[in-house]
Amino acid sequence: MIDEKELGRRLSEAAGWQDDLLPRATEDDLAAGRRRLRRRRALTAAGGLGSTAAVCAVVVGLTSWLTPTANPVEGDLPAAATTASATRGPVTDPADPAAYKAQDRAFDQAMRAALKQHLDPRGVHLDYSSKGGFGIDHTPGIRRGGGRVGWRIAGQQGVGYVDIGVATAATATSARCGSQEFTPALDCKAVTLPNGRTAQLGRRGEAAELTYTKADGEFVTLTVNPLWGNNASVPVRGMGITDAKLFALVTDLRVDLPPLTPEEQRAEDELKNFKPTYAEAHAAAARVLTGGTLTHAFNGSVPEQFGLVQTWRSGAIEQTVIIGVDSAQFVSKCSEELGGLTCTETTMPDGRKVLYAEGVPPKGKGKQKYMLGAAYLQPDGNLASVLVQNPGRTPQPGGITKQQVIALATDQALDK
Template sequence: MIDEKELADRLADAASAQDNLLPRALSDDLAAGRHRLRRHRVLTGSGVIGGAAAVAVLVVGMTSWLSTNAGPLPVGPPVASPSQSIDAQAQDAAFNTTMRNLLAKHFDPDRQHLTYESGPFEVNHQPGQRGATGRAGWKIAGQQGEGLLTVSLFGSGSGTDCGQYEGLKCHSVPMSIGGTAMIGRLGERVELKYQQPDGEIVYLSASPLFANNTTTGVHGMGISDAELMSFAADPQLNLPPMTAGEAAEEEQLKAPVPDLGEIVGEAEAIMPGGTLDVHHIDKINGNYLVSMDWKKGSLAATIEFGIDAKLRASTCEDQLSVPSCTPLTLPDGKKVQYYEGARSYQEGVKYVMGATYTQPDGDLASVRILYPGKELPTGAASKEQVLELVTDPVFDK
């Protein structure tokens, strides 16, 4: 059955499909293209429910998703790459077996409690999102309910924080193999997060109620802190090794980005005489975004500059969050995409000027300038200046 996090993501994605029809906050608009790119990968990846079946699953899963007893899940559900080789699939199957054996070893050596009707542990092979997650049911003889164990491993990013259950507080506990784990309890609910010596992060939660499968919980799961720490420290608890191709893709996401001073300097060049205040910098998994506030007298604007690694590059429409872009060829032969027009946001109508340019190495540069109001104000940057900025070779690192 579909889990709560995946259902929430699908519902949010369905709502964001109306991005060009319904106004939203500008702060939510910044990452819209990246969210749509993620959605595209989810819906085109292997093993994804489609068509009428997806609708049916959404309806059936609604009650459990809304339940306050639903177990927490990591951010970013695993997405199987459509290009996985047979070897990778076999490797993932072996990983699933290993995970189930480890759970039995540390929590259920007599194999009386753990069940796996919710499916296998799945590996996310997407660059910058490498990890795995899975669930196990927990049944107790003589009781009609079912508990839940959720386990995740993260090779990229910071992982899921301890303290996902409302009201649960976590504290640090020293680990025998080094470092500290975060452990928290609330009744029979328990969570653990630990970064292993090799850098991988393990997260585990247990709840007496598997809300996807039942409305009745169990009691007396008896999972101890010692068992949690023993599981997290097990040397077999590792993600499958990356292939050479996956390792190369991970490295591509670490490519250098323009110096902040260069970005500010170029922005000042096309909009001289004003003051610039950098208020947001986002650099994660191959996406780099700098957002600046610009003021000159009564004239104000928001300037956004982005560089997305080739593996993270989206379309002009998604990157700028606009309905359509116009392809242009500049006098020097560079090909760009351009948009200009008024757009509605929750804060009000803004006039948007934006462009994207695919650099020779495949990275995507983008510039978006937003002015308050329905029309381009006097003193605004020109279309030519926007195009000059987005194609500036100083940004091609």
């Protein structure tokens, strides 16, 4: 049987393909693209990640992003894309488990050994038949590992679970102790571990959740639940997992992400240096989009992508301006960047190639609004894009022009 969270994930994945068909506010429109990216990652990442590890992803959004690391099809980027991207060298596909097979196997074995030693030394309770062990998501910028394991007691019908995840850092969501798996949330309090460091622990009967930041900055989340969450409602009784056992497990040196490979380290380093600041992007927009005033509406960045949404007004005219920059590792198709519009290549006076799109996208491809946008592949392989949305299906005379959109997408302030 499939547990409720897995079912929910699959339903939300199916709903994701319909995101562009639904009416919604700008913030929801932007978040939909980010949800789609994260969900597609979850489907292709190394197997065995538990739900605790999954919540480490930050769910914020920009425009409609394509599957990470997908190669843009011919015609979706300017001709310069081939030479610009080639100078960076190949990037190992983080969704390819074969590329990290030995590393993943060692992580799985280490985690199994740690759980057995501290929670089930006789080997009679931990059940790996449902989830298959522990895995690592190698996606740059959000590296994490973990898994969920069943907990059975002889003679009982119920099934509980132990869920453990370790990530390079906490996120705003994962740091909220007690709220990952339980409604209402567990009441967490600070506790001192045997190593002298502080953690957060919440308990309700046999249910428990512990969050802990290690000395090296890695963030560990450990959940114990007497009810697996299938359509059966019978919990397991007498798990016997004490606070002391939880403390021993999270401080075990084996609960640790493996070192980055040289390729992974290069990818992580690149993610630190490609984004403009919000102030820089706003200043560029204010400088280029003359004839009106700009006000901030929404920020939406994650490690591999930058996004800023602003509102441009001139008299009765109001337009939404979406500025994005993709890391070279996650370059999207032009049509995905520009709201589902069909892109055509244009050459600037200085010879640079830019993709431009304007109009109302086909039904089912994007929001039914009149839009204009540009996407520019920078020399280092990063992709800058600007999308202007009108409130209706027709252009607004006196609004932002094609020339302004292209000028902003190619502005030096967006190229780091």
